[in-house]
Amino acid sequence: MTDAGELADLVVPWFARNSRDLPWRRPGFSAWGTLVSEFMLQQTPVARVVPRLLEWLERWPTPADLAAEAPGEAVRAWGRLGYPRRALALHACAVAIAHQHGNRVPDDVDQLLALPGVGAYTARAVASFAYGRRHPVVDTNVRRVLARAVAGQAEPGPPSTRRDLEAMAIHLPDELDDARSFNAGTMELGAIVCTARSPRCGECPLKEVCVWRLAGYPDYTGVRRAPQKQYEGSDRQARGAVLALLRESASPLAADAFAAAVTDGERRERILTGLIADGLVVRDPAGFRLP
Structure with missing residues (x-):
């Protein structure tokens, strides 16, 4: 079992050296921009999100700007990002922020969770990345890193919000900046190194402590999620x-x-x-x- 704190000691400096230059990581990027990016990034690759995000924020730099438009304009501007109900939810979210929160994205997880379309991941991602609050943030990439490095499994088991958040919280540093960097760094590690297929273990900062690697890369034998339905012709x-x-x-x-x-x-x-x-x-x- 990897000791608490050991992962952060390796991931945080790695992330400082290897993080991609993405809009939501730049100084001064707004909390609204972070929220929009999190909506767009759900099941959509970063490369497709970035240009659409920048267009969106140029047109609607605050929640009130979007709330003043008809919901259909959000759907129109969403383009081909996929899962367009996210656009409707984001519009409803903008209306709630503009009318209930003085046009300011909340920094409290419970208030974020009360917004339309905001779930456990998005609420904690906004609180952590936009406001520096200390919360564990868990997405598919984080779950994969923890499954391999800590549990010694080739793949994470079925998702469980409570279990997954507890697993990440064990390793979360106390210092706020380090906690935010550890959240973002673990995601980055899963996205570009500890990938689902063809992980680049030789480049991984966790290679000396990864339980899965030290065990000889055993195959996954647990419950698998149902394969995604074919898109073509659907x-x-x-x-x-x-x-x-x-x-x-x-x-x-x-x-x-x-x-x-x-x-x-x-x-x-x-x-x-x-x-x-x-x-x-x-x-x-x-x-x-x-x-």
């Missing part, structure tokens, strides 16, 4: 095609405008009904439009 792809047409149109579209994107009429109706139920599309007398 309803999710069809939903994206419908939304793309609506983002590009300044006026409502009739149902037959989506025929080329979703050729099967029954499926097209199902897609539109689902998008309406999710609040991403509105039906009015002129046709279908963004909310």
Whole structure:
């Protein structure tokens, strides 16, 4: 078992030398920008997020700026980041911050958790990275690093918010700057070195203490998560095609405008009904439009 504090002593200086230059890590980056980045980074690669994030913050530099727009504008600006319900949640979050928190992103985890679309990870990430609060922050990359370095497993088991936060908290430094760097550094380590496939163990700052490496890289034998459904040809792809047409149109579209994107009429109706139920599309007398 790796001693508490040992991981931080290795990860924090490694991160200081190897962290990528990303907007949300630069001095003066706003808490609102951090919140927006965390919404965008959910299940979306950094390279796709950065240009969209910068465009978003130039257009809406504060929550009130976004709250003043219709929700459909957030969906339109979201572009092809995927999972567009995040855009609606972020708009609702901006409205709540503007109206309930004086246009300032809260620094308290409980207040952050009360915002629309903000879960355990996002609340702690904003509190830690934007405000320097001492909270464990756990994402997929962190879980993988802890599984290998501490538990000696090739992969983390099924996620558990309570268990995962406790596992990270054991190793969290007391000093605030070090705690924030350890959170960010462990994520960075999982993202660029301790990757799911082809980890570069020779470059890892934890190579001398990693239980998985010292045990000879045993295979994972625990419960695996169900594989993600194929995107190509899926309803999710069809939903994206419908939304793309609506983002590009300044006026409502009739149902037959989506025929080329979703050729099967029954499926097209199902897609539109689902998008309406999710609040991403509105039906009015002129046709279908963004909310």
